[in-house]
Amino acid sequence: MAAAAEHTARERDAMRRAIALAARGLGSTSPNPVVGCVVLDALGRVAGEGWHRRAGGPHAEVDALAAAGDAARGGTALVTLEPCDHTGRTGPCSRALIDAGVARVVYAVADPDPAAHGGAATLAAAGIDVEGGLLAAEAAEVNEAWLTSVRLGRPHVRWKYAATLDGRTAAADGTSRWITSAEARADVHRLRAEADAVLVGSGTARADDPHLAVRDIPDAVQPLRVVADTEATAVKPGARILDDAAPTLIAVAADLPDGATAHLDGHAEVLRVPRAASGRGLDIAALLVALHERGVRSVLLEGGSTLAGAFVAARAVDRVTAYLAPALLGAGPAALADAGITTITDALRLDVTGIERIGPDLRIDAVPAPAPVASAAPAVPETEEF
Numbered sequence: 154m155a156a157a158a159e160h161t162a163r164e165r166d167a168m169r170r171a172i173a174l175a176a177r178g179l180g181s182t183s184p185n186p187v188v189g190c191v192v193l194d195a196l197g198r199v200a201g202e203g204w205h206r207r208a209g210g211p212h213a214e215v216d217a218l219a220a221a222g223d224a225a226r227g228g229t230a231l232v233t234l235e236p237c238d239h240t241g242r243t244g245p246c247s248r249a250l251i252d253a254g255v256a257r258v259v260y261a262v263a264d265p266d267p268a269a270h271g272g273a274a275t276l277a278a279a280g281i282d283v284e285g286g287l288l289a290a291e292a293a294e295v296n297e298a299w300l301t302s303v304r305l306g307r308p309h310v311r312w313k314y315a316a317t318l319d320g321r322t323a324a325a326d327g328t329s330r331w332i333t334s335a336e337a338r339a340d341v342h343r344l345r346a347e348a349d350a351v352l353v354g355s356g357t358a359r360a361d362d363p364h365l366a367v368r369d370i371p372d373a374v375q376p377l378r379v380v381a382d383t384e385a386t387a388v389k390p391g392a393r394i395l396d397d398a399a400p401t402l403i404a405v406a407a408d409l410p411d412g413a414t415a416h417l418d419g420h421a422e423v424l425r426v427p428r429a430a431s432g433r434g435l436d437i438a439a440l441l442v443a444l445h446e447r448g449v450r451s452v453l454l455e456g457g458s459t460l461a462g463a464f465v466a467a468r469a470v471d472r473v474t475a476y477l478a479p480a481l482l483g484a485g486p487a488a489l490a491d492a493g494i495t496t497i498t499d500a501l502r503l504d505v506t507g508i509e510r511i512g513p514d515l516r517i518d519a520v521p522a523p524a525p526v527a528s529a530a531p532a533v534p535e536t537e538e539f
């Protein structure tokens with residue numbers, strides 16, 4: 154009994170380590186998931202570690218098995234995602250695990266991708282002891298973007314903004330540099346490095362001439378810089394976003410005349426997207442599907458408030474990351490513009506998943522709360538009590 158309990162504790166430790174290894178791949182594996190793997194030898198000692206570093210490169214299991222060598226025989230592989238069962242750019246991981254002679258495979262999250270799942274069944278059919286679900290919630294969190302994209306057929310969207318404590322993103326005269334500290338701004342570069350694409354609206358492109366590339370993070374894979382510029386008038390030649398620090402895509406209305414984007418030729422890719430059926434700008438769902446089709450699995454939406462409002466209205470915000478500075482302005486634009494919400498019962502309720510102090514500022518992470526279950530009790534109108 155004691156040996157079994159010890160073994161389980163080692164497996165939990167190894168899975169925790171595998172999750173940390175998986176996180177190292179954030180930002181460089183799309184369209185693949187991030188995956189980590191730890192191989193324990195037959196005595197439960199760590200024999201090899203690996204993670205999926207980039208799309209087209211070895212999968213985590215193959216990486217860890219290579220590090221373990223013969224020590225994998227009779228051992229246990231801990232993997233954050235169910236081993237794949239299909240031959241893509243690399244061979245199936247189920248096969249690699251069988252060939253390495255592991256006796257047991259423990260994975261955290263079942264693979265929801267219909268093209269890749271089935272690995273657990275293949276392993277079990279080969280006589281390997283297979284178990285799923287260990288630390289599944291933690292492992293799912295690190296793969297939140299990829300899992301969302303498989304489930305919804307569009308990229309995961311994290312809306313990030315910086316505001317004063319009273320929710321202003323700029324002063325009344327338009328000045329906004331800088332609301333938050335250098336530490337908070339450095340943290341945003343980490344978010345950019347983890348995202349496949351960074352997106353802003355034409356209003357931000359006009360007002361700020363943003364660069365949107367990752368700075369000061371060694372070996373970061375640069376995200377695709379995207380501007381929702383319906384009329385192709387906001388991003389002009391010489392704009393900082395058109396430099397060669399990272400690829401750039403300008404999303405414009407599908408019905409623009411051919412010559413309307415000539416000034417972008419050779420500087421940025423142009424993506425034509427249908428206009429929104431009602432309201433201004435581009436159709437958000439169509440924009441996201443088009444990005445998904447080009448391999449984008451995670452989008453960092455960096456504003457401004459008008460575009461963020463359209464995303465909230467389209468129910469296309471999966472995570473909010475707010476940087477709140479301990480400062481007050483009292484006037485100036487709010488973090489979020491019209492999101493089609495007019496009454497308190499329709500407020501988009503969020504569950505806070507993390508609160509962190511970053512320098513003098515606060516970082517709050519939150520995800521949309523699950524829709525409340527309808528109550529059988531009759532609705533009674535309520536007012537706030539003071």
Ligand SMILES: NC(=O)c1ccc[n+]([C@@H]2O[C@H](COP(=O)([O-])OP(=O)(O)OC[C@H]3O[C@@H](n4cnc5c(N)ncnc54)[C@H](OP(=O)(O)O)[C@@H]3O)[C@@H](O)[C@H]2O)c1
Nearest residue numbers: 314315322354355356357383434435456457458459460463
């Ligand atoms: N503190 C922060 O975190 C932060 C972050 C970013 C920006 N900002 C500030 O925010 C200000 C700019 O914000 P903004 O609200 O004016 O502009 P914005 O949200 O960046 O861009 C809005 C524009 O995007 C275009 N668009 C394309 N598709 C759209 C859609 N489906 N729905 C709505 N708009 C769509 C529209 O113009 P077209 O249709 O004409 O293209 C719209 O006017 C700047 O002052 C900037 O400094 C602050």
